Amino acid sequence: xxxxxxxxxxxxxxxxxxxxxxxxxxxxxxxxxxxxxxxxxxxxxxxxxxxxxxxxxxxxxxxxxxxxxxxxxxxxxxxxxxxxxxxxxxxxxxxxxxxxxxxxxxxxxxxxxxxxxxxxxxxxxxxxxxxxxxxxxxxxxxxxxxxxxxxxxxxxxxxxxxxxxxxxxxxxxxxxxxxxxxxxxxxxxxxxxxxxxxxxxxxxxxxxxxxxxxxxxxxxxxxxxxxxxxxxxxxxxxxxxxxxxxxxxxxxxxxxxxxxxx
Amino acid sequence: xxxxxxxxxxxxxxxxxxxxxxxxxxxxxxxxxxxxxxxxxxxxxxxxxxxxxxxxxxxxxxxxxxxxxxxxxxxxxxxxxxxxxxxxxxxxxxxxxxxxxxxxxxxxxxxxxxxxxxxxxxxxxxxxxxxxxxxxxxxxxxxxxxxxxxxxxxxxxxxxxxxxxxxxxxxxxxxxxxxxxxxxxxxxxxxxxxxxxxxxxxxxxxxxxxxxxxxxxxxxxxxxxxxxxxxxxxxxxxxxxxxxxxxxxxxxxxxxxxxxxx
DNA sequence: TAAGCTGGTGAATAATCCGTGAGTTTTTAT
DNA sequence: ATAAAAACTCACGGATTATTCACCAGCTTA
Numbered sequence: 001x002x003x004x005x006x007x008x009x010x011x012x013x014x015x016x017x018x019x020x021x022x023x024x025x026x027x028x029x030x031x032x033x034x035x036x037x038x039x040x041x042x043x044x045x046x047x048x049x050x051x052x053x054x055x056x057x058x059x060x061x062x063x064x065x066x067x068x069x070x071x072x073x074x075x076x077x078x079x080x081x082x083x084x085x086x087x088x089x090x091x092x093x094x095x096x097x098x099x100x101x102x103x104x105x106x107x108x109x110x111x112x113x114x115x116x117x118x119x120x121x122x123x124x125x126x127x128x129x130x131x132x133x134x135x136x137x138x139x140x141x142x143x144x145x146x147x148x149x150x151x152x153x154x155x156x157x158x159x160x161x162x163x164x165x166x167x168x169x170x171x172x173x174x175x176x177x178x179x180x181x182x183x184x185x186x187x188x189x190x191x192x193x194x195x196x197x198x199x200x201x202x203x204x205x206x207x208x209x210x211x212x213x214x215x216x217x218x219x220x221x222x223x224x225x226x227x228x229x230x231x232x233x234x235x236x237x238x239x240x241x242x243x244x245x246x247x248x249x250x251x252x253x254x255x256x257x258x259x260x261x262x
Numbered sequence: 263x264x265x266x267x268x269x270x271x272x273x274x275x276x277x278x279x280x281x282x283x284x285x286x287x288x289x290x291x292x293x294x295x296x297x298x299x300x301x302x303x304x305x306x307x308x309x310x311x312x313x314x315x316x317x318x319x320x321x322x323x324x325x326x327x328x329x330x331x332x333x334x335x336x337x338x339x340x341x342x343x344x345x346x347x348x349x350x351x352x353x354x355x356x357x358x359x360x361x362x363x364x365x366x367x368x369x370x371x372x373x374x375x376x377x378x379x380x381x382x383x384x385x386x387x388x389x390x391x392x393x394x395x396x397x398x399x400x401x402x403x404x405x406x407x408x409x410x411x412x413x414x415x416x417x418x419x420x421x422x423x424x425x426x427x428x429x430x431x432x433x434x435x436x437x438x439x440x441x442x443x444x445x446x447x448x449x450x451x452x453x454x455x456x457x458x459x460x461x462x463x464x465x466x467x468x469x470x471x472x473x474x475x476x477x478x479x480x481x482x483x484x485x486x487x488x489x490x491x492x493x494x495x496x497x498x499x500x501x502x503x504x505x506x507x508x509x510x511x512x513x514x515x516x517x518x519x520x521x522x523x524x
Numbered sequence: 525t526a527a528g529c530t531g532g533t534g535a536a537t538a539a540t541c542c543g544t545g546a547g548t549t550t551t552t553a554t
Numbered sequence: 555a556t557a558a559a560a561a562c563t564c565a566c567g568g569a570t571t572a573t574t575c576a577c578c579a580g581c582t583t584a
Contacts, residue, residue, distance in 0.1 A: 094379065094384070095381070116357055116375070156456070171570080202331060212574085213531095432559090441560075476562080477561075480543095483543070525584100530579105530580090532578085532580105538572080539573085540570080540572080545564105549563085
């Protein structure tokens with residue numbers, strides 16, 4: 001559960017974004033949102049918060065109630081207590097001195113303009129990215145990609161399905177081979193969008209002359225049997241794929257996609 | 263002197279920003295700007311760049327010459343060589359899928375819309391902030407290393423495995439040779455990320471012409487037999503490596519990685 | 525019903541990886 | 555300058571991985 005600490009003085013922005021933020025898929029769980037309309041109230045709250053309430057990320061408006069510095073004072077209060085807390089600004093004053101101050105002097109992780117195309121989505125992407133970065137730093141750089149029961153350690157490239165490490169189906173003592181594991185990663189990263197043969201070839205930096213659809217199919221087969229092996233050859237994964245989850249064919253265009261099982 | 267690596271396919275943007283970027287006060291010194299108009303040219307250049315040319319920051323356009331992926335392929339080439347290089351996108355397509363891909367999948371440090379108020383200044387602020395963050399990260403490295411049964415005294419460069427000092431396998435009276443020692447240290451420092459031949463060559467500040475994969479392999483062999491010797495030639499370490507711990511081949515990219523035994 | 529398509533499969537082949545020993549060159553210490 | 559140590563090169567071979575091929579089943583369309 002991601003805990004967000006949000007300070008915003010204008011009600012209409014709160015109305016507009018709170019539902020989006022609560023429901024955004026940041027870590028697969030529902031988010032907890034703590035909103036304050038006044039910087040003073042926020043600061044008082046920060047003073048009494050314990051580590052157990054520590055937010056994962058703060059979202060601030062820089063300019064509030066007529067003062068340029070209101071948001072920054074909240075930021076200072078937060079950073080004093082938790083120096084590594086990522087702070088994002090959400091402001092109407094992009095391109096101004098406020099942005100400069102936020103970025104160069106107040107250790108802002110990001111500064112997002114309120115007035116822009118598709119702002120809700122942009123906000124979610126950036127919060128997600130900030131959380132991811134934070135997590136990577138915290139966990140000693142343990143980069144992980146998760147989707148349902150699947151977990152890919154993107155550093156050591158180990159892949160776990162329901163907690164079991166995926167192995168090479170032809171030789172259970174050996175780990176999943178490089179190309180299949182890359183393909184799996186790309187599929188999960190782009191989930192639930194499909195990846196055509198050409199796109200995979202591009203991502204693999206393979207020659208399109210060499211990398212054919214037959215080829216792609218073969219690697220998908222390897223992957224599927226690796227999943228099956230991890231489940232003790234029970235055929236569960238094959239069933240899952242039948243039901244349109246796991247590794248699924250797209251229907252045409254020689255494409256496959258990954259869909260989380262949960 | 264900050265070195266910037268910039269890929270941008272449209273001349274008018276290059277004209278508009280190059281002077282600004284050259285003269286921006288990023289670290290108190292004049293900046294060095296390397297500009298490419300074609301992703302292919304950029305990638306070719308990256309392939310032959312050595313550590314001494316390593317840029318401090320890359321500025322990419324995502325969408326170039328009609329392809330959405332052109333910028334990302336440059337990003338991949340850069341990150342493959344220098345995994346911690348900060349990458350900023352400068353794009354006309356903010357709020358679109360391109361931004362999403364950049365931020366959530368391509369480890370973008372930032373994504374800056376070309377069309378915005380005061381863009382020149384914003385660009386400089388953000389570049390400066392990214393460089394500052396990078397520097398702060400680099401300084402936070404530790405002085406002593408421990409990983410499972412392995413301990414490296416980074417001051418005296420002695421290496422202990424299960425409390426036994428690793429010696430040169432060819433001559434048990436002599437300490438482990440410098441290059442294997444360094445390689446082991448880099449592997450452990452980056453654990454559990456793999457280190458390709460290219461990256462090791464970079465870290466050793468060796469010439470890529472000289473430092474080949476065969477070479478790397480040979481040092482790995484030396485290391486493994488040093489571990490084996492420390493265990494009284496029992497073959498335990500070889501077994502450990504078989505099981506994916508200790509010094510492990512990555513299975514791709516001519517890379518190895520270290521994984522703690524505990 | 526056949527032809528054309530997609531997508532799954534096993535087996536065969538091709539390519540690559542990686543460990544290895546032996547030898548050569550470069551570096552270092554005396 | 556000399557010798558020892560370290561770094562590097564090279565080529566081989568077994569193992570592993572990637573790719574190709576031929577075939578089959580199911581579906582759609584003429």
